[in-house]
Amino acid sequence: MVIKANKMVGERRIAPSSALARQMRRMLLVGSITLFATMIVVAYLMPMGYAFNTALRGKNIETDAPFWPARPATYTYQGEEYDIYIVPTEQGEQRWALIKKGREKSTFIDPENPETPIEWNGRWRTLDRVWTFSPQWQNFKESWNTIKFGRLFLNTFAIAFIGMVGTVVSSTLVAYGFSRFRIPGKSILFMILMGTIILPPQVTLVPTYTIYTRIGWTNTWLPLLVPHFFANAYNVFLLRQFFMGIPREMDEAAMIDGAGPLRTLISVVIPQAKPAIIAVSLFHFFWAWNDFFGPLIYLTARRDLWPISVGMQAFNALYASQPHLVQATTVMAMALPLLIFLLAQRFFMQGVVMTGVEK
């Protein structure tokens, strides 16, 4: 083993003999790895490209259309529109408008010189059309109106925001209780709390659904909002971890100055736990943006209360044959979350790491 190690060290010293060679090797590695990563990222995000591209395409897509948003180029001759074709001639390829179609012989017009129609021998069906770039921005407007996107958007926003306030306030209180107070049986309580993460929500589903039906909460937002005002294991865990990292001396000083526990929480602990609180808020916001099963079963009869997730699913089921409208809705639905993410990604990644690594 020792001999082998020595040999390796020796080789390392010999191979990149000069600093230049070493730098070359490094640059080569940097270049190839960055290129490799770029290729993977392009493949990974390809579906997003598909969504944007399809959202801008026309309704009727001809079989010979290119993959990008395009329409056939036309030329108006004597008040009529004619498609432009690529015509091979002795002078090279020409872009001419086809004005009279024949089996073996057709008449074309050169847009540069529209006075003299040109007879061309050959089958026009074998020719390729000329396409121009023409993004159909009105797709967004059309699907916005069809799906009543504004309504869905507002509903989602309201549900996410109210639930976010509920879960942040309640989880902060509970996390503070778990991190700062000596309570008999606290560790058992904490274990039960963490156990609820593993508990599949379906186990409680039928009775809660039944009760909500009995008390008239179905077809309102209440089943989607009220439970969030009673804290949640993930958020409590994340906040508790963060609170425990805040030195106790500071809140003890506040207590000595006569601040009660609530005062201490608000003026000492919370200001120092901002990153964790922002992470919890963002997590809930995105969770609510995605929540599907709850709205699906609780809002069946009230389309006007639907959030984006359920509204889009219903739209997708009905408009499967119109991919341009479907993809226009997906682009609109992902725009805001992506924007929030790009603005707040630091908190996001921190929060993910906090919940994930410390276990």
Next chain:
Amino acid sequence: MAATLQSSPARQPARRRPSRLARRERNWGLVFLAPWIIGFCLFFAAPMLASLVFSFTNYNLLKPGETSFIGLENWRRMVNDPNVRQSLGVTIRFLLVSVPVAMAVPLGLALLVNSRYLLGKHIFRTLFYMPMMVPIVAGTMIWQGVLNTQSGWLNRILGALGLPGPDWINNPHLVIPTLTLIGIWGIGNTMVIMLAGLQNVPTELYDAALVDGAGPFYRFFKITLPLISPVIFYNLVLAMIGAFQYFLQPFVIWSSTNGAGPNNASLFYMVNLYREGWAYYQMGYASTLAWAMFFVALLVTVALFATAKRWVYYAGEK
């Protein structure tokens, strides 16, 4: 998880405080815990018990007046139900295929964006995380479009390469590969967590291995992998729980069959439960299915924790 649970009783400095103060502290603490304790009773404990009771009844949402106890009838029915067997098979097959992918891909990407030879690491990290932020319904609809045999890009690309493009959506044999492929957009969190795990690996270990002449494979399998095994374990548990709740993606893609897919090929456990409860209104039976799922999930979780001692390495322990 276990390590943090034990840490709370460690902090008990002053034992000789007057008991009045201790009582005051306890009361304040309980006030702060109250939201969770109340919520736990209302939204977890009581419904769980009720659900267990429901599982022994023929409770039907359309005929609540005719509800009566039927003993173990639901449980007996479940054991012989071909749909339950199918749904368990689909769920387990999906677990076996998707979990390795959902571990290997983020690990590979984490290694890539952690490489010291990569330019613009931060940009790559953001880009790889980004699809995680696409609402899942929207993401599923996008993939449904990409996988379309007529207008989708994947088969266009395969066609350009001279490869035959399969029918990703309607071929029952491809349901699980298709859903696994779609799941690749959901690996952002795992990647970030694994990345943090990789960055926590002490560099001295690699230096020492280099001096010993260890190659990249040796370093990966003997240093990197053991040191990030807690992260892998945590994600494994989450993936397992997630598979039993998997519902949205099949429901969006195969909406005409309530998510069951071609030949019931995407009849996941949760899809079946939804169908029994909310399409056939058999709430008693749905409760039985939910409890059975809880038992299975619990069993698998306990089994995972039992094996954890053998392969999960905690740096703090010996």
